[in-house]
Amino acid sequence: MSANGSTTVFTNGDAPASKKQKTGASSLHDDHQCVLVLDYGSQYTQLICRRIREIGAFSMMFPGDASMERIKSVNPKVVILSGGPNSVHVEGSPRVPEDFFGYCQQNSIPVLGICYGMQLIVQMLGGVVGSGVAGGEYGRMPILIQPGSRLYSFQDNTQPNVWMSHGDEATQLPEGFKVVAKSEQGAVVAIEDQARRIFGLQYHPEVAHTEQGTDTLRHFLLDIAGLTADWSMAEVLETQLKLIKEQVGPTQHAICALSGGVDSTVAATLVHKVLGERLHCVFVDHGLLRYKEGERVMEMFTQHLHLPVTKVDHKDVMLAKLKGVTDPERKRKIIGAEFIEVFKAFANNMEKELGHKPTFLVQGTLYPDVIESCPPPGSGQKHSHTIKSHHNVGGLPKDLQFSLIEPFRELFKDEVRAIGRLLGVPETFIKRHPFPGPGMGVRILGDVTEGDRLEVLCMVDEIYINAIKEFGLYDEIWQAFAVFLPIKSVGVQGDQRTHSHVVGLRAVCSSDGMTADWYPFTPEFLRTVSARICNQVRSVNRVVYDITSKPPSTIEWE
């Protein structure tokens, strides 16, 4: 169990030893060579662990300032230092113990530093980190690889596009290191000391948008460090089934927050395998759903899922609570708290009906929800910043009266899709675009309840998604949706001046939601959809398309 009561496969190292035993992580560790990831608070640290799993190796994650004793206790074969929001020259910023590099040297442990991790290597081994030539690089960037590098010896492409997110730079390298790649602006973006097998990347090889990023990590782990690839998703699934059985015991009941989205559908199917009739699914219609979503989802459950699901209508209460609220974080917290109110009432009703009060709550929480919401105490990611409070994590009330079962809390969407396929979940669910729990609540900027905002957005979104399906693009796009902007613009319709709503359209390519790029629609598609929206939704006179990647934006607008 992790600190908040959910089960985890990959121990974060902050859990006490007795709890670690419970997760089964120590037995897994006994059977596999360990890649230790030291976390300095990057949004992407779990993504490093996810890539390591994809490559077929076992990983553990410790906080970046873990003691030497702790590092030694897992006998790592490789250590990766993550990125992070801190700056190495700020007093008190997290770092490895002074004798860390000596220990790695003595035990022939290769080290890779990523972004902040590379800056830490440079500073701690006697180089200099400063503001450099680039003055910060964010998003996509081509880099130029120098010949003769060990880190890149597997590849031919000498100018891949990589994903950057940094302000500081290495301006002087420690002795023994050489530059093996530079950015377009001339910043040092890859370094290596071949003799000591210490490597550094200023960009993020772990994000899906970095070309050959996984290949670079694979080459580092399998060829340079010599690990064997012997870890699989089937093993993750088996471990989760075992953990849930232990966590819930033979008689307790659980409720499952089921949205019709991929994550909760796979979570429900998995937990149902263990609990059977002791699992009770509840779908909340909070009034912030898409056009006809409530009916459509219930029909999908009946036709394809064969799990009993109760639909709860909570529209009026939710919209009353959101009236006049404009701050995005405040909205998220209200929505999160209302979800829990519904679950509590549902559990109380169950007790009256069945004589059993479910004390567990199953949610399809994924790692991106956790990291963006800012990690709960004890989760190990103590150096990260809050980006937004996802309703199912940071939006939960403090006095949550359930123990959480969140089998995917350390996984990413594409991994959950893989587990769903292993469990035989129908493709209708697996291929659905993600839809956030707070729904239209975070897609209407500002007050959700004002005027006809909800109706307008639902209509626009429906027209947009239908056009995407009609053009055969739905499966190519990771997520698409419309956004209501709280401004009006001047237009001319039927020779008359209008002063009407503006809507934004967003479509992104991604594999895990951690990084994303905007989808390049054809002008024909954009022309068609814009004309349809302005003709069919008379109170809209302007449509804009969002051409921002994540980072620097996020996928949702709030």
Ligand SMILES: Nc1ncnc2c1ncn2[C@@H]1O[C@H](COP(=O)(O)OP(=O)(O)OP(=O)(O)O)[C@@H](O)[C@H]1O
């Ligand atoms: N309308 C809803 N009713 C009940 N539970 C919900 C609802 N919306 C979200 N949840 C709960 O919150 C969790 C997080 O929501 P999220 O949208 O991230 O996941 P999802 O809906 O299962 O999948 P997807 O990301 O594909 O939409 C869900 O897994 C589910 O447990």
Ligand SMILES: O=c1[nH]c(=O)c2[nH+]cn([C@@H]3O[C@H](COP(=O)(O)O)[C@@H](O)[C@H]3O)c2[nH]1
């Ligand atoms: O269930 C959810 N509750 C939330 O509060 C929430 N906020 C964002 N999202 C979804 O997460 C993914 C990443 O989105 P962002 O780049 O906007 O953070 C995208 O798929 C978003 O739709 C949420 N899902």
Ligand SMILES: NC(=O)CC[C@H](N)C(=O)O
């Ligand atoms: N993504 C990172 O690791 C950033 C490191 C450091 N905070 C910088 O801005 O340079």
Ligand SMILES: [Mg+2]
């Ligand atoms: Mg959803």
